[in-house]
Amino acid sequence: MPFQAFFPLLADVVTEGTVEVPGVPAESQINIFQAVILGLVQGLTEFLPISSTAHLKVVPVALGWGDPGVAFTAVIQLGSIAAVLWYFWADLKQVTMGSVRAIAKSDYQSPDFRMALGIALGTLPIVFFGLLIKIFIPDFDNSPLRSTVAIAIASIVMAILLGLAEKIGARKRNFEQLDAKDGVLMGFAQALALIPGVSRSGSTITAGLFMGLQRATAARFSFLLGIPAITLAGLVELKGLIDSGLTNIGPAALVAGLISSAVFSYLAIAWLIRYLQTRSTWIFVWYRLAFGVAILAAVFGGVLQNR
Template sequence: MTAAPAMSWWQVVGLAVVQGLTEFLPVSSSGHLAIASRVFFGGDAGASFTAVTQLGTEAAIVVYFGRDITRIVTAWLAGVFRPRRRTADYRLGWYVIVGTIPICVAGLVFTDAIRAGVRSLWVVATALVGFSGVIALAEYLGRQNRHAGQLSWRDAFVVGLAQTLALVPGVSRSGATISAGLFLGLDRELAARFGFLLAIPAVFASGLFSLPDAFHPVREGMSATGAQLLTATLIAFGVGFAAVAWLLRFLVRHAMYWFVAYRVAVGVGVFILLGSGTLAAT
């Protein structure tokens, strides 16, 4: 088996910025990394590099929602041992746990497909365009008449199932979870916040699990040094923190149709490049 090609520092910095910018927007960070790495660097950075750099963006979520997370964890621990202290935050802690189960199961079952089979740019472009219709429909049909404190076990499980769709590059984790929340009647900001909280345990587990393969890919992708992975993670953290702060403010006042138009434009552009032979699918 030939050794995986090494990543350059230009690749590391460029792809880390892409990861930070797109992780929380409903446009698919994994899809954008697959496209950008092939268009600008002539090769796929790989699912393992993607998973590791996501540690940086998820760390940004932990910092941004630090007070909320501390409050939820504290309430959950207190409620586990003292039934009288089972508050809304205690239930929210359970909702995050329940909602995380589907993607953990799917991630373990479909590991090989995630790292190789679904990373074709034909798949990415199809997911970008196809799932745009789902996002638009959710925005159009979503009543948004349920607000903070009105989450239920059903919501947690349904949004958790939707999160598994993010294993396909081009779908988007936030796009899937926010859309599911809108279909359930949640307001847009609540759907986004719960989706972000739901992603934390799953993404951290995926990143740590993929760390060895990012150094020495055994199926696909390029290899990176420890210094490169650390740098990429720190860049993704900084850019991701700014992106999530902007997105939550944006979603309070604007619909997601802007992202739908962007996704379709990028997806169609990739189809054209693939069809003309300008860009290789793998």
């Protein structure tokens, strides 16, 4: 898209809600209202252990809007990153400055250094496996793993695993007891989220419970661990979306989706941490089971297409 064409295009989006792009059917384009709703769905489901990818796939299809695509989904995740940075800014500042001081003093047993190392090492698995998918499955957007039935099955399987973790997890270890090994183990769990429907927060919180972490600690570390991975994915897809000329979304709709995602992500983070301080994850177990079963029933009943 030529730079000089940006501002007229922006004006068209503000006044009409949808940009008419040559070669792209109008009904497949994302308008401002749809972007706000999708941002709401992204924000409320990114950090709850119920899979934002699954909901961003199923909800718009159920509403007749079609699949918004992996690129748009990844880009509005940047709103979620803004929210988690905002919420955990004090923690991130402490870990960063503490790690710098620890390195200067060669104090590699510092809790802050071990936390930073855990986040860094925990990011490597999802980056590694993500690159493998890009190399060996270049058309992953249209893979059967992104089908509606696959998402439903993943939701049900993860519900069972979360329920099992809730049952047998010791829930004794707090945030101060985390180390690099926890980051690595949770990082491999995070890599499972490359499969749509698994849920990044769901897989990491489940792993945290299996590792004996307290519920709120597992959620808090899950959110911090997700910052590099979600940021990298969002930035890569944002570049791809811009290079493609924003073929199915205008700048104003993109901004609206990002703001909506940021606001609702912040609310979801604050609520979930407070919730898990006193309550279990069973509400999410039952929700994911019901969600998966409902999707399967809709597909086999002909209400939703398996695509």
